[in-house]
Amino acid sequence: MSPDPSMFDEPASLAAQPRESRRVVSADMILDALDPEQREVALALSGPVVVLAGAGTGKTRAITHRIAYGVLTGQHDPRRSLAVTFTARAAGEMRHRLSELGAQGVQARTFHSASLRQLRYFWPRVIGGQPPEILPSKTKILAPLIRQAGFPEPSVIRDVAAEIEWAKSSQVVARDYAMAAREALRQPPGDLTHENVAAIYEDYEDRKSQSGVIDFEDVLLITVGMLDTRPDMCDEVHKAYRWFTVDEYQDVNPLQHRLLDLWLGDRDDLCVVGDASQTIYTFTGASSSYLLNFRDRFPHATAAKLVRSYRSTPQIVALANRVLSSATGEESKLRIDLRSTRTDGLEPKRRVFDDEAGEAAGTAKDIAALISQGMQARDIAIIYRINAQSEAFEEALAEAGISYVLRGESGFFERAEIREAITRIRGAARGGSASGDLASDVRAVLSAMNWTVTPPSGTGAVRERWENLLRLVTLADDLAAASADTTLVDLVDDLDSRAASQAAPTADGVTLSTVHAAKGLEWAAVFVVGLVDGTFPIQYADTPARVEEERRLFYVACTRARDVLTLSWARTRSGRQRRDPSPFLSAAFGKDAVASDVDSGVIKGSGSKKSERARRRGPARCRVCSMALVTGPESARGRCRNCPASYDEDLFDRLKAWRKLEAARRSVPAFVVFSDATLENVATELPTTAAALLAVPGIGARKLDDFGAALIALVNGEEPPHRVDDESTA
DSSP states (O other): OOOOGGGTOOOOOGGGSOGGGGSOOOHHHHHHTSOHHHHHHHHOOSSOEEEEEOTTSOHHHHHHHHHHHHHHTTSSOGGGEEEEESSHHHHHHHHHHHHHTTOTTOEEEEHHHHHHHHHHHHHHHHTOSOOOEEOSOSHHHHHHHHHHTTSOHHHHHHHHHHHHHHHHHTTOOHHHHHHHHHHTTOOOSTTOOHHHHHHHHHHHHHHHHHHTEEOHHHHHHHHHHHHHHOHHHHHHHHHHOOEEEESSGGGOOHHHHHHHHHHHTTOOOEEEEEOGGGOOOGGGTOOTHHHHTHHHHOTTOEEEEEOEESSSOHHHHHHHHHHHHTOOSGGGGGOOOOEEOSOOOOOOEEEEEEEHHHHHHHHHHHHHHHHHTTOOGGGEEEEESSGGGHHHHHHHHHHTTOOEEEOOOSOTTTSHHHHHHHHHHHHHHHHTOOOSOHHHHHHHHHHTTTOOSSOOSSOSHHHHHHHHHHHHHHHHHHHHHHOTTOOHHHHHHHHHHHHHHTOOOOOSSEEEEEHHHHTTOOEEEEEEOOOBTBBTTBTTOOSHHHHHHHHHHHHHHHTTEEEEEEEEEEEEETTTEEOOBOHHHHHHHOHHHHHHHHHSOOOTTSOHHHHHHHHHHOSOBOTTTOOBOOSHHHHHHTSOTTSOOOSOHHHHHHHHHHHHHHHHHHTSOHHHHOOHHHHHHHHHHOOOSHHHHHTSTTOOHHHHHHHHHHHHHHHTTOOOOOOOOTTOOO
């Protein structure tokens, strides 16, 4: 008798499944819901299967219907079926869909989750006792090691951690890191050498062992080691699982692939789905070679291709196809020409602005227009290459009165504030003290956690906590809008269902996201911003292979849009450094069109006069060390990130205190009044005239009118003048 797979993984009980999942679904219904290509996938139930699925072609639908069809026809045992993917959100979505299709008992997990269950099961037999705790972050151990090595810890710690993660995922130990990193053309972070990173890597492993903890990569490494050296345990896994499905197969790294091989053994009941044109994680060790060479390994494999785009309009699909038409490299061999199933829509737009502030303001204005036309804020996204680009767009949206959320990948239901909030909501539902107005009741519960309708100033953990609780408020509002009789009890049921499938609620705000964090998602309207050479593609893309990965990133960004796609760039950074448009814009719109943008006049209202004066001054330089400034935040502050501040600290404190009062008076976040960088510049330059204030980055004509007198008074050590127009807003 085969072992019970629950020894490795505990399926959610039927009671925890959504109510809809309990409806009767037949095998014929499964097939009738698919297009011809998806149906081909569902019918391929034996042997190896490789599915090439373009963006928006319904790959998750195809593979979940395949699994469900196999279960409902009795050809697959749900208890011996395992589907793996890369994020908890994706795994949750698969579980939710499988449950709706009646495929109870099928496991859908991330590689780490499935591996961790097996590690915990086998550990007492191999090592003895309980398995060690998992280190939540490498920072705690790495930070002192990097400081001891004499390097500025905050500026390199994340990059060093990423190098260690790459090495482990590539099965490279510390002593071999330097050679392997050079062969892979990986640049060491900051001023470190490959040997420095190798030494820190080795010290990290020693310190981790001394502390009796393991990290996330160790979960896979240890599980692989156990299965590789203990045939009896490997045999148990083979008896427990027979049918495997791997989503996003182009993102598998060598360590994950080794684990998959051990799970599979000498069998071939493996279905993989992927898109080589969405290979965007090679910097973490992911390799599309396994997808590219699948037919070489399994010559008898069934191959299917999904090409019908159900997501994007023909105009957006045509642009995406043009972007990939000039792609080179191995991934281009499996390029998919998408065919849209949608009716005609709007042509994608390209926008050029004089500077980044103008780009942010123009984007916010376009978003405001979409919202005024009836589009919900949650159906709109701003996508950029790196996180540092978000600040200008956060400020522009806040100044326009548009709510927004920053996209992250942390587990929603595992966050402390969400666990506390759900516990409080559950208690209120049981206590019977609710008013019956769901929206009001939820706000009352969360107010006990100091949640307010007005978002906090600044970014970081405080803002993230506020945004997460906002998702609960938005969900309550949606449920109340659907039915006036919805109560806290119904909300608790909905949250329990979502937690079981890891389907986190969305917040009612414009999403700001990097391309990497946006992968797998979609919005009605997408603004891809900051499309300048050196940012997108990023300046570190110094080899043909890296440029091609940036092209694939751009393709992923564009294919997140369903109806509206706008691509924009700014000629200068803070009016001081001339930039060139991304070459990907030429691929999307044609070289002549983009060349005309470069030669055309400036966009009105983008601060062109100020930017032109700044451009004549040349690139911005640090006021402390005189080196050229590179990032937006550095340019805004006028100094390098690691250079000491040279401002009047007392004045800076007074400015922040004044800003807090001003923000409270206007009922807006503090950064809508002025960012920290702007106040720091004021405290550095000590401007005492209107002309001097206008020269400070972040102060334009409107803010000069609103706040100029107060700033000058504060710089002069005086009390800011009292204003009587308390009803005005920033």
